[in-house]
Amino acid sequence: MKKIIYLFSFFSFFLLSAQEQQASISIDKAEFSVNDVVTITVSNIDPTLWNAGQPNNIYIWAWYFDLNGSQAGDSPTNGSWNDSNALQKLTNNGNGTYGFTFTPSALFGTTDISKISFLLKADDGASTGSGEKKTQNNFLSLAINELTLTAPSDYLTVVDSGTLINFSATSTLTSDFTLKANGTPVNTANGTKNYNFDYTLTSDVDFVLEANDGSRTISESFRARLTPTNPVPSGMLDGVNLDSNDNTKATLVLYAPNKSTVHVIGNFNNWQENASFKMNKDTARDKFWIELTGLTPNTNHMYQYLVDSTIKVADPYSTTILDEFNDSSINATTYPNLPSYPTGSTNHAVTLLRTGDPDYSWQTTNFQPPAKTDLVIYELLIRDFDELHSFDAIKARLDYIQDLGANAIEFMPVNEFDGNKSWGYNPSFHMALDKYYGTPTAFKQFIDECHNRGIAVILDVVYNHATGQNPFYRLWNTDNGGYGGQASVDNPFFNQTATHSYSVFNDFNHQSEATKSYVERTVKYWIEEYKIDGFRWDLTKGFTQLCTSSDENCTNEFKKDRVDVLKEYADYQWAMDSDFYIIFEHLGGIDEEKQWADYRANEGKGIMLWNNINGSYNEATMGYHVNNQSNFSNVSYSVKGFDGPSAVSYMESHDEQRLMYKNLQFGNSNGGYSVKTANTALARMQTAGAFFFTVPGPKMIWQFGELGYEVDIDFNGRTGEKPIRWEYVTNPDRKAIYDVWARLIHLKLTQPIFNTTNFSMDLGGTNGLKSIHLTLDSATGNDIKYITVLGNFGVTQQSITTNFQEGGTWYDLMDETGNTTINGSTTSLSLASGEFKVFGNNPSTLSVNSFENDLNIQVYPNPASTSFQVNTSLEKVSIYNITGKLVNSYKGNFKKGHAFNISNLPKGVYILKAENDKKEKDTIKLVKL
Known part of the structure; x- marks a missing residue:
């Protein structure tokens, strides 16, 4: 019994194997196309295993792949798997082989075929319990026609009119060729694999060469353009030039050496290359230009440059750009009526162009910037200062900044940068205002109000580098106009690799005249358009061409090329505004920095330098003094090595860790006194201010330092968003820092x-x-002839030698009442840990802010330099100095806004008394700068 079962099992396995056969296949053509007749021959197959003795019952089952390589469908005459169509039956050749003849396009009903797959099967191919009745799968690849254009060799050919252009091409299959010019056939050649034709160019033409092999048409396209030659009209600047006499016109100018053609594309021509918008070329100056006409005033026109018919860029001198990725995140409160990016019509940044808009009407036209030595700069990152992150939001907070006493605001970069929530040191368009902060009008209104209040506005500018979005980078790089790669060797603006050791993004070559022109063109715009009062130049160490990215010693050494070009830029700024503040973030050797500090100083100019004293001040506030580590004497411009007030000293900036953070993390202690205790650490910040603002020379505060802001610089990443903590203003211990610093600053300024x-x-x-x-x-x-400042930065109570400069009565200038005095013969004082004193040989009315307010008058600007105005009509105005002496008086019918001249008064604090025609009176403090 066991033997019988074994034999049955073996027989069943043999039948199963016999159902699926491995046939041999041959084809009569080594290469064939979709319309060729093809015969396949099958051998090594036995149909009787499938069909019980029927030797002629073999069918083909076929399917195909399209030209994209995807399986696309079956032969429509396959029939069904259980009942093959008779049209698919193979012919018995009588010699043990079978044949099937077909044309691919007929078999499948299409010419979209790259590969054929098939198997052989019985009429009924279904399984009978011993396997399906079929062979293995087989594959046949078709010959696909390929067109190779050998001339012209470039996608774009630019020649003079009348030039003969040769077109030559080859195809892998015999084809009929057709050359089309702007869609119209101009030449044909049939039944060949080689095409050759000469065409005389007399206008701009888009060519298409087609090759048809009988089954499909393939093509290559290329363009030919006439050389545009025409000088740029006189007086035209790079970028947009509006016509003051006709607001339906604008002239665009683009510097683009080694480029052949440029077309303007925009919402006025459906973003298509159009011969009517081909720019003229000034060959001698490597510039392209065009006068746009028919523009609609007060309308959002948008455009890009299409360079050599391949690269689309926004205008490098755009004043507003639209961004396909980031604009949707800008809310209508920040930027009302922001035009929508033309999604689907183009990509990359787009320039916004408007004509006919009225000029902004400046309300403050007589602003006098504070003297450099009086500068108290408030460095501010809009994003992390107010949740609304807008110029309007900062304007609403100006009382806070003004009451602190800051007379200049330094914005971290506000020109267009990659993304929205950035520090701004990744600039893409140096002349465009970043929309995340608001509109150009809002920015002007902010500046206008600052000037009204006696506050200067300084911009942090980044000319060391630009990101991959910068049009001048994209036009010449190794990424074919993309944002990556590196600058190509012919780039007139950027170095291929950085020539200093602090590089980020793409490094400008400041020895290039193209770069100098770019810098000066954009500098001119900010000064003239926005009445900016100064620039803080980021990373000036990068302005040399004499080093490499790996040689930090070279970068930090004196570099004459860097000194010379930065002096050249300084001259350009002063030529537009003789009082312009120029501040370099160099943080280098005194030899080089002194070159700039002394430059034209005899004319009242000279360049200022950022002066980082963060480390030593923080050692003092933490309470560590071993090895002189808390000696912050370099806060003084004279100790640093300058002859005048050229050092913008700071205890904190955006690049340094917060003093309070390290106080709380690492502060020293003694017994029950610990700097790590919040209130103790905050109190020591008052003392730091006393030894900061009292040192002659310009000073800078990093936002919220006056409230003891303690968030780690690396919170949310170095450049990530930081918490905005306005609730600190209501914390008495934090507000005490603000109040003390405010008194110190007002003392300094008055x-x-x-x-x-x-x-x-x-x-x-x-x-x-x-x-x-x-x-x-x-x-x-x-x-006040003498001032003595005393402080104890230790962690124990100590006595300090006073060294008063003279005897007599000395006044505690930080006492609001003015009543605290000390005898100048005192030789020492006991100071508690973290305590300070500021004494003067005469009193100060520093603390007097306002008096009785019957009229509730407001004086602006206040502080004032040459004149002030009042918000109501008056008949009598009297000004007294702090001793009570009348120094100025005005009588008459003075309307609201009348300018009262005080240019005769020296700097100081005065009492202003006002009276109207109803005999209502008011008294208020007036500060003269």
Whole structure:
């Protein structure tokens, strides 16, 4: 019984194997196309295994792949798997082989065929329990026609009119050729694999060469353009030039050496290359230009440059760009009526062009910027200062900044940068305002209000580099106009690799005249359009061409080319505004920095330098003094090595860790006194301010430092968003820093002694005791002639030597009542840990802000320099100095907004008394700068 079962099992396995056969296949053509007749021959097959003795019952089952390589369908005459169509039956050749003849296009009903697959089967191919009745799958690839254009060799050919252009091409299959010019056939050649034709070019033409092999048509396209030659009209600048006499016109100018043609595409021509918008070429100057006509005033026109028919870029000198990726994240409160990006019509940045818009009407036209030595700069990142992240939001907070006493605001970069939520040091368009912060009008209104309040506006500008979005980078790079790669060797603006060791993004070559023109063109715009008062130039160390990215020593050494080009840029800025603030973030050697500090200083100019004193101030606030580590004497411009107030000193900036963060994390302690305790650390920030603002020379505050902001610089990533903590204003211990700093700043700005050059400092030692002594040699009358600042940065109570400059009564200038005095013969004082004192040999009315307000008058600007105005009509105005002496009086019928001249008054604090025709009176403090 066991033997019988075994034999049955073996027989069943043999039948199963016999159902699926491995046939041999041959074809009569080594190469065939979709319309060729093809015969396949099948051998090594036995149909009787499928059909019980029927030797002629073999059918083909076929399917195909399209030209994209995807399986597309079966032969429509296959029939069904259980009942093959008779049209698919193979012929018995009588010699043990079978044949099937077909034309691919007929078999499948299409010419979209790249590959044929088939198998052989019985009429009924279904399984009978012993396997399906079929062979293996077989594959046949068709010969696909390929067209190779050998001339012209470039996609774009630019020649003079009348030039003969040769077109030559080959096809892999015999074809009929047709050459079309702007859609019209101009030449044909049939039944050949080689095409050749000469065409005389007399106009711009888009060519298409087609090759038809009988089954399909393939093509190659290319363009020919006439050389555009025409000089740029006189007076035209690079970028957009509006016509002051006709707001339906604008002239565009693009500098593009080694480029052949440029077309303007936009919403006025459906974003298509159009011969009517082909730009003229000034060959001698490598510039393209066009006068656009028929523009509609007060309308959002949008455009790009299509360069050599391949690369689309926005205007490098755009003043507003539209961004396909980021604009949707800008809300209507920040930027009302922001035009929509033309999605689906183009890609990459787009330039917004408007004509006929009225010029902004500036309300403050007589602003006098503070003297450099009086500068108290408030560095501000709009994104992290107010949740609305807009110019309007910052304008609404100007009272906060003004009451602190800051007389300049330095914005981190506001020109167009990649993304929205950025620090701004990734610039893409140097002349466009980034829309994430608001409209150009909102920015002008902000500046106007700052000037009204006596506050200068300084912009942080980044000319060391640009991102991949910059049009001048994209036009010449190794990424075929993309955002990656590196600058190509012919790029007139950018270095292929950085020539200094601090490079990010794409490095400008500042020895190139093209780069210099770009910088000066964009600088001119910000000064003239927005009345900006100064620039802080980021990373000036990168402006040399003499180093490599791996040689930091070279980068930090004196580099004459860097000195010369930055002086050249300074001259350009001063030519437009003789009082313009120029500040370099160089943080380098004194030899090079002094070159700039001294440059034209005898004319009242000179360049200022960022002066980072973060480390030593933080050592002092933390309470560490070993090895002189808390000696911050370099806060003084004279100690640093400058002859005048050229050092913009700061305890914090956006690049440094917060003092309070390190106070709380690493502060020193002694017994029950610990700097790590919040209130203790905050109190020590008051003392730091006393030894900061009292040192003559310009100063800078990084936003919220005046509230003891303590968030880690690396919170949410170095450049990531930081918490906005306006609730700190309601915290008495934090607000105390603000109040103390405000009193110190107002003291600095109202007392001439803080402009003295006669001062000494004792800021070293190992015990944390520090002192500053100032003397105003020219003091007269009630002027403060001497100031002594004493402080204990230690963590224990200590006595400090006073070294008062003279005897007599000294006044505690930080006492709001003015009642606290000390005898100048006192030789020492006991100071608690973190305590400070500021003494003067005369009192100050620093703390007097306003008096009785019957009229509720408002004086603006206040502080004022040459004149002030009042918000109501008056009949009488009197001005008294702090001793009560009448120094100016005005009588008459003064309307609201009348300008009262005070140019005769020296700097100081005054009492203004006003009276209207109803005999209502008011008194208020007036500060003269």
